[in-house]
Amino acid sequence: MNKYRIGAIFAVLCLSMTAFSNAGFAKEPLKKERSRSHIELDPANTGTYTGEAGKDNYIANCSPCHGETGKGDGPLADTLGEGVKPRNLSDANLLSARTDEFLFKVTKSGGVSVGFSESMPSWAETFTDKEIKQIIQYVRSSVCRCKYKSK
Numbered sequence: 001m002n003k004y005r006i007g008a009i010f011a012v013l014c015l016s017m018t019a020f021s022n023a024g025f026a027k028e029p030l031k032k033e034r035s036r037s038h039i040e041l042d043p044a045n046t047g048t049y050t051g052e053a054g055k056d057n058y059i060a061n062c063s064p065c066h067g068e069t070g071k072g073d074g075p076l077a078d079t080l081g082e083g084v085k086p087r088n089l090s091d092a093n094l095l096s097a098r099t100d101e102f103l104f105k106v107t108k109s110g111g112v113s114v115g116f117s118e119s120m121p122s123w124a125e126t127f128t129d130k131e132i133k134q135i136i137q138y139v140r141s142s143v144c145r146c147k148y149k150s151k
């Protein structure tokens with residue numbers, strides 16, 4: 001009788017321990033590996049990048065100079081040196097004269113690559129090509145609200 005009782009108690013203990021530890025694992029959310037915390041690529045896993053990915057990267061990395069709305073009035077805008085101003089990326093006239101390829105090149109390889117100021121940094125080390133395209137897309141859709149128009 002006693003033997004059985006001990007056995008039963010032992011069994012209950014084991015069961016509850018596995019139950020608890022399983023519950024503990026199940027409730028622990030999977031931690032995402034992210035090298036840059038502001039980047040949220042494809043959070044819904046739909047296979048396409050969301051507009052928000054470009055926005056987050058723009059706000060975190062470009063707005064310090066270009067400003068949140070792109071007017072070239074970010075907090076660093078006045079620190080770049082004599083006569084150097086971040087471009088007004090909300091200027092639809094200017095940006096509709098630029099191809100996406102051009103905007104991509106300036107952003108990826110920096111101002112110097114197209115004869116602009118070195119104050120416009122290269123982002124090749126920070127972003128993948130896809131991320132840069134996403135940022136350009138965001139600039140098109142929400143900052144200048146414009147597309148390239150050939151003259």
Ligand code: HEC
Binds near residue numbers: 065076115
């Ligand atoms: C440290 C300040 C700074 C940061 C940060 C910065 N830029 Fe710039 N950017 C500039 C400056 C300054 C210019 C203008 C260069 C010139 O006048 O020669 C410029 C120019 C540009 C241009 C050229 C526009 C044209 O005339 O065709 C693009 C596009 C651009 N930036 C995009 C970006 C993007 C996208 C980011 C973020 C990934 C970014 N910039 C971050 C300073 C910055």
